[in-house]
Amino acid sequence: MEAPLIIEILDRFGKVKDRHKVTKFPLKIGRSYKNDIILDDNYVSPEHIELMLDGDGHILATDLHSDNGMFTLHPLVRHDILTLEEDQRIRIGHTDVRVRSEDFDVKETFFDHGKPSELHLLMTSVLFLPLIWALTAGILLANQYFEITHEVHFNQLLGAVLPTFIIIAVWTFIWSIVSKIITHKFYFAYHGIFVGLLLSGFYFIELAFEYLEFIFPISGLTDLLIIFSDLAFTYILLYGHLRQSTHFTKRKTRISSAITTSLIVGVAYLIAYVNEPQYQSQPVYSSIMKPPMFVMKKAVTINEFFTHTSQLAGPPTTKDKSEDNNRDGHAEDSSASPDQ
């Protein structure tokens, strides 16, 4: 006797609705109650198809003169009789049928149902949490300390770091609540460790970026990297929290993190753009200064520096435009590109 087969009933979108283990052939599938597998689908005939085994052990599907027929997918082709391959989907009415063997490989088990990995144990360890938060506090304090260009008071440092920590705690708590509701476990340590690590990394990278312009002579590189790191950190943060507090598949977690990230970062940049002054009355250029030892970029001579400054002067304004004392003329002048 062949190993038992499994007939899966799916909706048209591929979601499995039912599974039937079958050991005996032939079997009939249809809407009437006489069938071996009864389908509650108004587009399926009372007796729609019959499955039987041929001499070689293949499954033959036969259309029992149904009203709407039997189809293979991709492309959609109608068949009266068909040999069913394993994992092949056929469509009858608004229902799909698929054959699986018992050996079908199921997907990995979700986190909290299986045995946790060592990394996962560490990430959920209550002892590890204070350690990570201490690291985060250290990086925040250092970041703040290097910002202050006057006398340093400890209160001031604390005052700058404390609000961030309150936000971290609230954030951790919110995700713990979400975890509790969906997975019935708080995972407070996990969420706290995760956000602490991420934030430390974020501040560390931001600090490191300041040195870039001293090393690479590419202007605008730092701005580009900051946008990239904003996206990356938001994505990783959301992914980590979602993975722990929902039953989403990896793919679904990835997609929802990506969508939320682009929304959050997009809105943040939009707000920054809207709040930018319409007319910048002060000169703007990179004001980052580091001790002389970090300046690795080759310095130019005074004459070399002024070789390419003519593009700052803008295109030569035509006489007519300067004479024409109206706003249109001005708009053209100001929006003129520096390329000549």
Added chain:
Amino acid sequence: MLHSIFSWHQDANHSIIGKTSRYIALLALCLFANTPASLASTEGVFKQYQDRLLQIRIVDKTTNSKSTIGSGFFIDSNGTIATNYHVISKHVFEPKQYRIEYVSNDGTVHDANLLHIDVIHDLALLDGDAIDTPFLKISEQSLGKGVRIYTLGNPLDLGMTIVEGTYNGITQDTMHERILLSSALNPGMSGGPSIIEDGSVIGINVATAGNSIGFLVPQKFLRQLALDVQDIKPGNFMDVIREQLTKNQNKYLNDLINQPFPTKQLGQYTVPAKLADFINCWGDSKDGSAPYRKSNDYCATKNNIYINSYLNTGTIRYSHYHFEDKEMGKFRFYKLIGSYFGSPSTSLPSSKDDFSEYDCKADYVMHKSIKFKTAFCLRQYKKFAGLYDMVLTAATLNEDDKSLVTTLVLSGVSYENAVKFSKHYLGSFVWKRP
């Protein structure tokens, strides 16, 4: 009274004096028997010349009410009026909204047309559309310090007044020649004449520097403008302003560039010092509770060129900040340097209608043994093509615990001059290794 009597003998023969003043003078003679038999008096001068004086008004065409007032005077019998450019600048920029009118001595109001302007020296000529006007002749003599000067005008719209003052020579302190006058000038007297006893104009009232210090535009510029007016055809005054500004900055900047900059010591650095008489410099040091020592030097031109109420130009301004670390450590110290380097104080007017935004270039520059981080920024004048405001900032990167941040601001200059001046400026820095 006593003062005026003492001064009479200087020019007594030239004076032409009114009846009343003669009467007062006779009274005075009774009191001071030893004074010379001169009949000049302030009152007499006023009576004699008041019919040459005018009030200039800029009138808003929509509301028909006056928006600016100043003084003026006839300089020929064809009704040509001299006044200050700054009195009529509103009309220059918005001729559709503002018209010029003048009120003569008898209270009648007439329209006037703009003939010519000199923005550099702050002068304007108007056509008063009148004939056979009594006028003030422009003086051709040079004066000595202490000569009595009568300043006429209409201060604060209170009516024509006369103020006595003393000639104190040409100031060396302004970029463009000005006569220094010890006299009380007030708003509204701008554009009025300052005359000597014979009634000839030696200058045009232009500015005051507080209590009894007034400034006049020397008459020679008015005479030149009156000659130039023949060549000008009525048209766009924006072009006239642009030409005058361009010519002017070429002259004063090239005068400065054509010689090595005077320098001074600031820490280990040699830096540009007071470049000319018309530039003022100040210095200051701070060494308090801050974790660093700061000494700074600041220089700026004493006066600018007035274009309109929101636009001055012709500024040269530069500052040097020398920092020395006490206890910050090099990372925080250079953060501090960055904050000064990144936000130079330009103190320049800013309006979207007049200027483009700044375009900047920043790079590391090596000059002799000094390494600078340098930023060079330009913005265009929208109404005067070819003129720019320039900001040059540089911070030195030579030592971990000492740095110099310098900023140079030039307003209303051509691109070529901005670059020439900047090169000269940066090139004059020297660092001595300790």
